[in-house]
Amino acid sequence: MIIVKRDVDMFPRSRSEWIKTTGSLTLILAIGALNIVSVAQAGDNSSKAMSAKKRVTAAPKNTAKSTSKNGGKSTAKSALQIVSKPGVKPVVKTARPTPAKPASAKPTAPASKPAPAKSDAPSAQPVTPVASIASKVTVNEGGTKVMEEKISKTMITFKMVRLPGGTITMPDAKAPGGSKEVAIKPFWIGEKEVSWDEYDAYMFKLDMTDAEAAKVDVKLRPSLPYGAPDRGYGHEGYPAISIARNGAEQYCKWLSNKTGKKYRLPTEAEWEFAARAGGDVQMKPEELQSVAWVQENSNDTTHPLGEKKANAWGLYDMLGNAGEWVQGYDGDWVLKGGSFKETAAKVNAQWRAKQINAWHDPNKPKSNWWLADGPFAGFRVLCED
Numbered sequence: 417m418i419i420v421k422r423d424v425d426m427f428p429r430s431r432s433e434w435i436k437t438t439g440s441l442t443l444i445l446a447i448g449a450l451n452i453v454s455v456a457q458a459g460d461n462s463s464k465a466m467s468a469k470k471r472v473t474a475a476p477k478n479t480a481k482s483t484s485k486n487g488g489k490s491t492a493k494s495a496l497q498i499v500s501k502p503g504v505k506p507v508v509k510t511a512r513p514t515p516a517k518p519a520s521a522k523p524t525a526p527a528s529k530p531a532p533a534k535s536d537a538p539s540a541q542p543v544t545p546v547a548s549i550a551s552k553v554t555v556n557e558g559g560t561k562v563m564e565e566k567i568s569k570t571m572i573t574f575k576m577v578r579l580p581g582g583t584i585t586m587p588d589a590k591a592p593g594g595s596k597e598v599a600i601k602p603f604w605i606g607e608k609e610v611s612w613d614e615y616d617a618y619m620f621k622l623d624m625t626d627a628e629a630a631k632v633d634v635k636l637r638p639s640l641p642y643g644a645p646d647r648g649y650g651h652e653g654y655p656a657i658s659i660a661r662n663g664a665e666q667y668c669k670w671l672s673n674k675t676g677k678k679y680r681l682p683t684e685a686e687w688e689f690a691a692r693a694g695g696d697v698q699m700k701p702e703e704l705q706s707v708a709w710v711q712e713n714s715n716d717t718t719h720p721l722g723e724k725k726a727n728a729w730g731l732y733d734m735l736g737n738a739g740e741w742v743q744g745y746d747g748d749w750v751l752k753g754g755s756f757k758e759t760a761a762k763v764n765a766q767w768r769a770k771q772i773n774a775w776h777d778p779n780k781p782k783s784n785w786w787l788a789d790g791p792f793a794g795f796r797v798l799c800e801d
Contacts, residue, residue: 556730558693563604567674569623572614575607576799577730584689589746598685598745604799605682605690608655608721608732609740610667612646615656618670636670638663638785642777647791653720655738655794661749661771662784664741664795671797678800684768686798687742687752691735691765693728699735701760708736710763714756718791735763738794744768755792 553563561578581602588594616622619638621629645658664681671679682690705713707725714736722732736758739751750770754763777788787793 556726558726558728558730560729562607562730565675567614567617567623567671570617572617574611574614576604576797577607578602578604578801579690579729582689584685584692586685586688586745600686600689602801603682603686604801605686605731606796606798607730609738609794609796610656610664611721612651612654612656615659615667618667623674636666638666639783641783641786642780642788645786645791647717649717649791650720654718655721655733657718657738657791657794658787659741659793659795660783660785660787660790661741663786666785667795668797679797680800681795682740682742682798684742684745684750684752687740687796688765690729690731691727691753693731695728697766698764704735704760704763708733708754708760708763709756710736710754710758710760711756712760716756718756735765735767739769739792741793741795744770751793757792 553561556562563576564573566573582600583597584600585595586598588596668679668681709719718737726732727734735753737756739755740753741749742752744750748770750768752768754767775787775790776782780788
């Protein structure tokens, strides 16, 4: 397997740098589009000139024959068809017509009593649009509902899977060595771990204008990390890593404010309930490697989300790839599910790890947002039903 690693210096250092990078790509695409239109228009003008010449020199019957043969299709249309993506069906949006309101049946006021200049009725207030909406709800192969969310003012979408309620056996924190049944209410959980695409929108304030971003309290958004937190493993479509627990929690609060829903990190019982999906705690090594990136098959790097098979409920990368922050049954915050650095023999639904000092680089200032030596730490969001 060949792993192509990105130069760590390519990670954007600021909001303006991120916008500048993506803006350059947009400019290139725009120039390309203008060139295509120019070629199409030139072809169209050339076609019209040739047609005019034929009308002057050719007999009427030949002109009709030429028009029939050409089929009335312009050269511009053919040029645009060449650059369109094969197999991609264009989306056509049409505005829903507003039905006309019937004329009012109010009687005409007498001439001696002119209509009042100002109405006593309260003026209409502008309606604030919902920040994030579920664009659609479908059912996956596991028979569970899947809801797609879109964050307003961005192009970011992500999917949430609804899990039914049930019970799960967990260790009893009050009775060492004992266990207890924990009741689980229905909830929605991320189909995949939070990706860099999603976290970048939060970190670089991509959901705001420049004027709005300048007013945001710096304590509410991640500080810039020392070096590239993605370690050069990969960015677009990859799990967000090196995330401290505070960074994961603050992201959930931001997402709640954007959507009007209650997003948070899962409890350990909820997470295990989702990871087991009605199956066993421990999987056979060969079966595990079909659903998880672990030490034996990861080549010591994270991988794009969703490349491995989903579990029975349609959830990807619950085991391996990046560990996931949860609130432990004992009250501590722990990582669950193992990571790309753990061996297949250790990775299972009960694997857990508490944060230790080694996750912070002693040569760099400690941060509430980043783990300088924790490239295996990511998270997955839960939304209350």
